[in-house]
Structure formats: structure tokens, C-alpha cells
Amino acid sequence: MSARTAQISAGRQSALLPAVLALAIGFGMVFVAGLVQAETLHDAAHDTRHATGFPCH
Amino acid sequence: MFSRILTSGLIAGAAAGLIAALLQLYFVQPVLLHAELYESGQLIHFGAEAVSAHPETGAIDWTRDLLSVLFTMLVYAGYGLMLVALMSLAEGNGHEVTARQGLIWGLAGYVTMQLAPAFGLAPEVPGVAAADVQLRAFWWLGTALATGVALWLIAFGRNWAAWGAAIILILAPHLIGAPQPDAFEGTVPPELSAEFAGRALGTGLMAWTLLGLFSAWLWQRAGQTQAAPAHA
Known part of the structure; x- marks a missing residue:
């Protein structure tokens, strides 16, 4: 295994968990603000949802 | 990190x-x-x-x-x-x-x-006809996911298997088609x-x-x- 491959392999492992966690949190934020249909949330985020292209009502 | x-x-x-x-x-x-x-x-x-x-x-x-x-x-x-x-x-x-x-x-x-x-x-825009919101949200999410994976494969894939899969993933949601309303009853110009x-x-x-x-x-x-x- 070359030094560069070893470096990339180490980088890949240490990067995976934080990236997956951040992806999940980011997706959760977009999902709550953009797609959840609870009435209060829908009303508060109404204009944002329309203007950002989410399916709204 | x-x-x-x-x-x-x-x-x-x-x-x-x-x-x-x-x-x-x-x-x-x-x-x-x-x-x-x-x-x-x-x-x-x-x-x-x-x-x-x-x-x-x-x-x-x-x-x-x-x-x-x-x-x-x-x-x-x-x-x-x-x-x-x-x-x-x-x-x-x-x-x-x-x-x-x-x-x-x-x-x-x-x-x-x-x-x-x-x-x-x-x-x-508010006031146009549209299909059921849950169905549209489902199609919307599926399309975003398929397109995102496809663009990653185009950028970082190294062979035609990856690029071919990317083409299929980009086209599939649109070939399946988004949920459309049964009738056009929107009131907005x-x-x-x-x-x-x-x-x-x-x-x-x-x-x-x-x-x-x-x-x-x-x-x-x-x-x-x-x-x-x-x-x-």
C-alpha cells in the first residue's frame, strides 16, 4: 500500500462517521422546515416552502 | 472533524x-x-x-x-x-x-x-391545482436523492458503470413522472x-x-x- 493510498484510506475512515452524522442532522433540518405537514409548522414555513420549491399544500 | x-x-x-x-x-x-x-x-x-x-x-x-x-x-x-x-x-x-x-x-x-x-x-404558487401533498413530497425526496447520488457518481465515478448508473438515476424520476392533479382547477392566472x-x-x-x-x-x-x- 503506497503512502498516499494509506493516507486516503485513513482519511476516509475518520471522515465517515462525522459526515454521516452531519448529513442526518442537515436532512432533518430541511425535512422539518420544508416537508413536515403539521399545521403550525406548515403555516409558519408557508412562504419559505413555496418560494424554495417544496410541495406545500 | x-x-x-x-x-x-x-x-x-x-x-x-x-x-x-x-x-x-x-x-x-x-x-x-x-x-x-x-x-x-x-x-x-x-x-x-x-x-x-x-x-x-x-x-x-x-x-x-x-x-x-x-x-x-x-x-x-x-x-x-x-x-x-x-x-x-x-x-x-x-x-x-x-x-x-x-x-x-x-x-x-x-x-x-x-x-x-x-x-x-x-x-x-398558492392557488394552483396539485396532486396529493404526501405523494408529491415522496416523489420530491426520491428525485432529490437520485439526482444527488447521480451527480456524485458523475463527479467521482471512474468508469462507465458509474456514469451509466448516474444517467439512469437522473432520468428515472422523470420517466416515472411526478404526481399530477386529476383536473386543472387552479384559480390563479x-x-x-x-x-x-x-x-x-x-x-x-x-x-x-x-x-x-x-x-x-x-x-x-x-x-x-x-x-x-x-x-x-
Whole structure:
């Protein structure tokens, strides 16, 4: 295994968990603000949802 | 690593989100308020008399607009976190992510989260006919996911198997087709609907290119600060 491959392999492992966690949190934020249909949330985020292209009502 | 992703993504997202919100308030919100006059029946398209294209849409509603700013910032902060998380994965795989390349990352994010879903479900002004919202949300999410994976395969795939899969993933949601309404019963003039879709996509493009730029720049900057030796 070359030094560069070893470096990339180490980088890949240490990067995976934080990236997956951040992806999940980011997706959760977009999902709550953009797609959840609870009435209060829908009303508060109404204009944002329309203007950002989410399916709204 | 996690705190580097979190701070870069959230700050870039909040900044791009604030700009997106201001652009939306100026360019998109007037069209939305205009359309709501038709949605509520205050104006009637193709009624007995022709309707002015420049009606009074009422005073600024500060609570409503402030909520829109907050939620747009929340959406973009979420986009920012996802974008920086993917940048960190690309870097872990040996690909450099510079601020200039951030522009391309932003464009790819825009295609994933706005343009590809809009190809089947155009940004929808209040008062138009549409299919069931759950079905549309499901198609929307599937399209964004398939397009995002496809663009990753195009950028980082190394052979035709990856690129071929990317082509299939990009086309599949549109070949299947987005859920459409059974009948066209919208009350809003098509002129407003078209203007709204153009404006929503345009402001999205501006905000997403900035999001890509900010994300990559902050991600690099945070990396340099972390890598620099501590001064005693």
C-alpha cells in the first residue's frame, strides 16, 4: 500500500462517521422546515416552502 | 472533524439563507401575495371583467416575513450541513475542495434540491391545482436523492458503470413522472404562476452558488486553522 493510498484510506475512515452524522442532522433540518405537514409548522414555513420549491399544500 | 463540519456548514448556510430570504422577500413574495388574492377569491381570473395586473397587496406583515426569514435560514443551514459533510467525504477520498470549486458544488446542490424536483413539480404558487401533498413530497425526496447520488457518481465515478448508473438515476424520476392533479382547477392566472416559478428558481440559483462558495471557503479556512501549529 503506497503512502498516499494509506493516507486516503485513513482519511476516509475518520471522515465517515462525522459526515454521516452531519448529513442526518442537515436532512432533518430541511425535512422539518420544508416537508413536515403539521399545521403550525406548515403555516409558519408557508412562504419559505413555496418560494424554495417544496410541495406545500 | 465533526465540529469543523458543523461550524462551516451552519455559518455558510445561515449566511446564504439570509441572502436567499432577502431575495425571496423582494422578488418572490410580491408574486405570492398577488396570487393569494386569487386563491382567496378577492380577485377572479376570467370573471365578468378584466382584472388589473397591479393590485394592492396590502401592508408588510412583519411577523409573517420574519418567520419566512427564519425558516429560509433553517432550510439553507440544513443544506449547508449536508454540502459540507459531502465535501469532507470528498476530501477524505483525496479530492481537493477549494473555494472556487465550491461554486460547482453549489450548482450541483441546486440541481439536486431545486432544479431536478422542479422539472416534474414546478415551484408552485398558492392557488394552483396539485396532486396529493404526501405523494408529491415522496416523489420530491426520491428525485432529490437520485439526482444527488447521480451527480456524485458523475463527479467521482471512474468508469462507465458509474456514469451509466448516474444517467439512469437522473432520468428515472422523470420517466416515472411526478404526481399530477386529476383536473386543472387552479384559480390563479398562468402569467403569475409562470412568473413565480421563474423567480423561485432564479433566487434559488443565486443562493445555492453562494452557499457552495461560502461552504467550501469556510471548510478550507477551518481546516487551515486546525492544521496550523499552536502558538505558545
